[in-house]
Amino acid sequence: MKIGVLTGGGDCPGLNAVIRAVVRKSLANGHKVVGYKNGWKGVLENTFDDMTLSSISGILHRGGTILGSSRTNVYKVEGGVERVKKNMAMTGVDCLVAIGGEDTLGVATKLTEDGVNVVGVPKTIDNDLSATDFTFGFDTAVNVASEAIDRLHTTAESHNRVIVVEVMGRHAGWIATYAGLAGGADMILIPEKPFSFEEVTDVIKARHARGKSFSIVVVSEGAKVQTVEGEEDSSLVLSSTEKDSFGHVRLGGIGNVLAEEIERRTGFETRATILGHIQRGGSPTAFDRVLGTRYGVFAAELVHSGNFGKMAALRGNEIVAVDLKEATGELKTVDMKLYEVSETFFG
Numbered sequence: 351m352k353i354g355v356l357t358g359g360g361d362c363p364g365l366n367a368v369i370r371a372v373v374r375k376s377l378a379n380g381h382k383v384v385g386y387k388n389g390w391k392g393v394l395e396n397t398f399d400d401m402t403l404s405s406i407s408g409i410l411h412r413g414g415t416i417l418g419s420s421r422t423n424v425y426k427v428e429g430g431v432e433r434v435k436k437n438m439a440m441t442g443v444d445c446l447v448a449i450g451g452e453d454t455l456g457v458a459t460k461l462t463e464d465g466v467n468v469v470g471v472p473k474t475i476d477n478d479l480s481a482t483d484f485t486f487g488f489d490t491a492v493n494v495a496s497e498a499i500d501r502l503h504t505t506a507e508s509h510n511r512v513i514v515v516e517v518m519g520r521h522a523g524w525i526a527t528y529a530g531l532a533g534g535a536d537m538i539l540i541p542e543k544p545f546s547f548e549e550v551t552d553v554i555k556a557r558h559a560r561g562k563s564f565s566i567v568v569v570s571e572g573a574k575v576q577t578v579e580g581e582e583d584s585s586l587v588l589s590s591t592e593k594d595s596f597g598h599v600r601l602g603g604i605g606n607v608l609a610e611e612i613e614r615r616t617g618f619e620t621r622a623t624i625l626g627h628i629q630r631g632g633s634p635t636a637f638d639r640v641l642g643t644r645y646g647v648f649a650a651e652l653v654h655s656g657n658f659g660k661m662a663a664l665r666g667n668e669i670v671a672v673d674l675k676e677a678t679g680e681l682k683t684v685d686m687k688l689y690e691v692s693e694t695f696f697g
């Protein structure tokens with residue numbers, strides 16, 4: 351068989367570990383592998399490299415993706431599906447391993463329905479894909495964010511300030527919840543639970559009233575403000591209104607808005623830090639290297655046995671096959687029981 355591998359959507363640490371594992375295992379299984387450039391764009395444009403042992407040498411610890419990535423949506427391109435099929439046939443590619451999040455694997459799900467052989471691997475720092483306990487990349491992002499929170503703690507304490515830390519998480523507050531818990535945040539705000547400025551400032555005021563002179567507030571970029579009791583403000587804080595081909599606007603800036611409100615309402619000097627793409631860059635943690643490697647080897651085995659339309663998923667400590675449809679049907683939002691644990695430490 352000839353297998354095409356691609357990485358799509360926002361990059362994340364561990365992508366190279368998956369590519370390496372897919373290529374190593376598939377070559378050992380007697381197949382050929384090509385690496386499409388820049389996600390679905392490469393399949394549409396038929397741009398690829400033959401993958402050999404030397405193309406994947408020395409990449410396990412490297413961040414990003416050696417294949418490049420894009421947010422290209424095959425279904426938003428005129429005749430996109432036909433182009434995918436034609437290009438695959440022309441190059442003799444029998445099947446694809448798509449490494450991506452909700453958007454990339456959403457395309458993989460539709461292509462499966464349209465008769466293309468695809469296997470998926472769950473990637474995203476946001477950890478919001480269903481049917482798997484964890485996506486790779488999330489652990490690294492959480493470690494980066496919790497280290498940043500540790501650092502912000504010491505400067506907040508020295509200057510008697512409130513520091514708002516904005517982390518990634520478009521629809522789900524997994525990074526905020528885990529990093530906030532690990533970093534001992536005094537308040538965590540996530541998209542799943544719209545908040546009011548009053549509620550945030552009440553918590554900070556109460557904390558300062560018991561003698562604390564600094565606070566750390568962790569907020570997901572997708573957190574929403576509840577303006578009227580029971581109603582959430584539909585206006586997310588955006589850094590750009592331009593939409594990508596999956597209809598997503600660019601988020602970012604809630605941290606600044608929140609910091610201004612906190613300072614205005616409490617009189618406490620407040621600063622905001624937006625961690626942004628730092629959370630997605632750099633070397634993967636050992637956990638993500640191991641998880642990515644296990645996913646990659648498993649995906650190669652799914653391909654070898656002709657088990658298409660599936661995604662490799664982590665359930666407990668086992669890697670299992672789940673239907674791509676199950677993984678992309680709905681987003682996995684934060685477990686409220688976990689969020690309640692973090693609430694114990696608010697204030």
Ligand code: F6P
Pocket residue numbers: 360361451474475476518519520571601630
């Ligand atoms: O999907 C992962 C993610 O990191 C989100 O948390 C974030 O909103 C988005 O990607 C930003 O992506 P980019 O700036 O690359 O378009």
